[in-house]
Amino acid sequence: MENILTLTNLTKEFGAITAVKNLSFTIKKGNVYGILGPNGSGKSTTLGIVLNVVNKTSGQFTWFDGNTSTHDALKKVGAIIERPNFYPYMTASQNLKLVCKIKEVNSSKIEEKLEIVGLLDRKDSKFRTFSLGMKQRLAIASALLNDPEILILDEPTNGLDPQGIHQIREIIKKIAAQGTTILLASHLLDEVEKVCSHVVIIRKGMKLYSGRVDEMNASYGFFELKSNQNSILKEWIAKHKDFKNFKEDQKGKITAFLAHELDAESLNRQLFKEGIVLTHIVKRKESLEEQFLQLTNNLK
Amino acid sequence: MLRLLHIEFIKLWNNKSSKFLIICYFGLLTSIALFASIKFEIGFFKFHLADSGVFNFPYIWHFNTFIAALLKLFLAIIIVSMVANEYSNKTLKQNLIDGLSKKEFILSKFLTILALSFISTIFIFLISLILGFSFSDYNILDAIFKDLEYLVAYFVKLTGFFSFCLFIGILIKRSAFALGFLFMWFLAVEFLPYMYLWSHYSKKLADTIYSFFPLGSMWNLIAQPFTRLNAIKSIAKQVGEDVTYDYIVHWHEIIIVLIWTAIFIFLSHYLLRKRDL
Numbered sequence: 001m002e003n004i005l006t007l008t009n010l011t012k013e014f015g016a017i018t019a020v021k022n023l024s025f026t027i028k029k030g031n032v033y034g035i036l037g038p039n040g041s042g043k044s045t046t047l048g049i050v051l052n053v054v055n056k057t058s059g060q061f062t063w064f065d066g067n068t069s070t071h072d073a074l075k076k077v078g079a080i081i082e083r084p085n086f087y088p089y090m091t092a093s094q095n096l097k098l099v100c101k102i103k104e105v106n107s108s109k110i111e112e113k114l115e116i117v118g119l120l121d122r123k124d125s126k127f128r129t130f131s132l133g134m135k136q137r138l139a140i141a142s143a144l145l146n147d148p149e150i151l152i153l154d155e156p157t158n159g160l161d162p163q164g165i166h167q168i169r170e171i172i173k174k175i176a177a178q179g180t181t182i183l184l185a186s187h188l189l190d191e192v193e194k195v196c197s198h199v200v201i202i203r204k205g206m207k208l209y210s211g212r213v214d215e216m217n218a219s220y221g222f223f224e225l226k227s228n229q230n231s232i233l234k235e236w237i238a239k240h241k242d243f244k245n246f247k248e249d250q251k252g253k254i255t256a257f258l259a260h261e262l263d264a265e266s267l268n269r270q271l272f273k274e275g276i277v278l279t280h281i282v283k284r285k286e287s288l289e290e291q292f293l294q295l296t297n298n299l300k
Numbered sequence: 301m302l303r304l305l306h307i308e309f310i311k312l313w314n315n316k317s318s319k320f321l322i323i324c325y326f327g328l329l330t331s332i333a334l335f336a337s338i339k340f341e342i343g344f345f346k347f348h349l350a351d352s353g354v355f356n357f358p359y360i361w362h363f364n365t366f367i368a369a370l371l372k373l374f375l376a377i378i379i380v381s382m383v384a385n386e387y388s389n390k391t392l393k394q395n396l397i398d399g400l401s402k403k404e405f406i407l408s409k410f411l412t413i414l415a416l417s418f419i420s421t422i423f424i425f426l427i428s429l430i431l432g433f434s435f436s437d438y439n440i441l442d443a444i445f446k447d448l449e450y451l452v453a454y455f456v457k458l459t460g461f462f463s464f465c466l467f468i469g470i471l472i473k474r475s476a477f478a479l480g481f482l483f484m485w486f487l488a489v490e491f492l493p494y495m496y497l498w499s500h501y502s503k504k505l506a507d508t509i510y511s512f513f514p515l516g517s518m519w520n521l522i523a524q525p526f527t528r529l530n531a532i533k534s535i536a537k538q539v540g541e542d543v544t545y546d547y548i549v550h551w552h553e554i555i556i557v558l559i560w561t562a563i564f565i566f567l568s569h570y571l572l573r574k575r576d577l
Binding site (some may be wrong): 054071075085097099101142 | 400573
């Protein structure tokens with residue numbers, strides 16, 4: 001598969017602080033990637049480096065297998081970082097016209113892209129009159145102008161109200177469905193979980209994991225159980241070979257982690273045979289959030 | 301190149317205050333023509349500027365370029381803010397992400413400087429030509445196209461000054477502070493030390509040293525034209541002052557300003573390359 005972006009041992013130091021440390025990963029065409037990490041983990045710095053606004057200290061990155069210069073490659077990229085930056089005194093369509101000039105693409109697609117983000121009726125309003133959600137949507141329209149090979153989004157829903165967040169997510173899903181490669185940096189895990197197929201997890205500038213989301217933790221999931229005979233239930237779980245371990249919270253809910261495959265029906269049946277009656281049974285897989293916390297905590 | 305100019309044009313022309321200042325600037329340039337109507341009548345003393353020989357060819361090239369160059373401060377505000385605003389709006393960052401290289405960014409600003417200086421030069425050429433034809437005592441072709449080097453000096457002077465503004469805009473990143481810095485530079489680095497050298501040593505030493513400084517070298521390009529007027533000369537003679545003055549545009553003066561221009565553009569690019577945004 002075609003490589004879109006390759007990072008090799010990328011490092012960035014701000015004085016004594018190392019924001020990005022020996023980071024390497026590859027973005028392949030057609031996948032939706034998430035870069036996950038807590039605030040200040042180096043996500044934005046990494047994106048800043050590959051987007052030509054932050055100077056790297058050492059290491060390398062290449063766009064499109066290194067056949068083009070960075071600024072030419074960026075003409076085939078759509079990117080939104082942190083806050084939408086446009087000329088406040090210009091209207092939406094004037095701003096987009098300028099972007100077309102910079103990217104050297106025809107300005108015929110301006111209306112089409114404004115339509116996608118639902119701003120067509122505001123195309124002649126000045127940028128400074130826009131709400132944050134509208135500004136962010138305009139930024140997406142601007143990033144789409146060149147029908148990019150890859151769309152880079154850095155915290156696209158930061159600071160938006162629930163409606164705004166929902167709108168942005170819908171737009172991202174729509175774009176992903178068209179087969180555009182997406183790189184989404186976020187500290188919001190459910191956001192990444194909902195749209196991404198691959199994930200790169202970084203913490204303190206170092207890579208913890210990169211690969212498919214579903215292979216991140218080879219886990220069989222866990223059960224949440226409740227019963228009026230909790231002490232017998234715990235004894236039984238402790239002896240059962242299909243469970244690794246378990247914990248109980250104050251409300252008496254037992255979370256039991258699986259070591260082998262086991263479905264809810266057969267567990268229920270076995271327990272009933274033992275004379276243990278459940279009042280609550282749920283089988284779940286670890287959410288990305290739980291896996292993420294496990295991963296990031298392991299390093300402490 | 302046209303693409304870069306066009307990009308900058310979109311940014312400038314859609315900004316109301318830049319547009320206003322540019323129109324004001326060219327309006328003021330045109331108003332040099334109003335000098336023609338200056339008339340004083342104090343008792344027996346009658347003075348009509350247009351009759352005093354100010355608009356004679358080829359002297360008019362010298363006089364008009366000198367006066368017009370004083371107005372460059374108007375455009376300086378535009379140059380400084382067109383750079384500093386890119387920082388404060390963070391649009392510089394967005395431009396780079398959209399695929400403009402840092403070199404192209406500086407180049408688009410520099411081309412705009414060249415274009416503005418060039419238009420201003422053409423403008424002053426046309427105004428002088430019209431004024432000269434209306435008021436000059438002699439309209440022989442030789443006289444008309446003599447001393448056109450003042451126009452070259454004018455163009456170089458504007459380009460040099462605006463490049464200085466561009467560099468300060470990139471260095472300071474805020475338009476108000478950048479203009480303050482420009483003023484402080486003029487006072488603290490050039491004007492006051494110059495005055496000090498003049499009063500404690502000699503004017504010659506001060507002139508020589510400051511002909512190598514940015515603003516000093518730009519000022520030197522077009523010498524003051526007043527003492528060249530016959531009227532002023534005769535007054536000066538009466539009070540016993542000898543005003544032989546070097547009015548010629550020297551090649552070395554042009555080269556010094558061109559070197560400064562190159563230094564400013566290079567430093568701007570260097571700063572932009574080194575900085576993280």
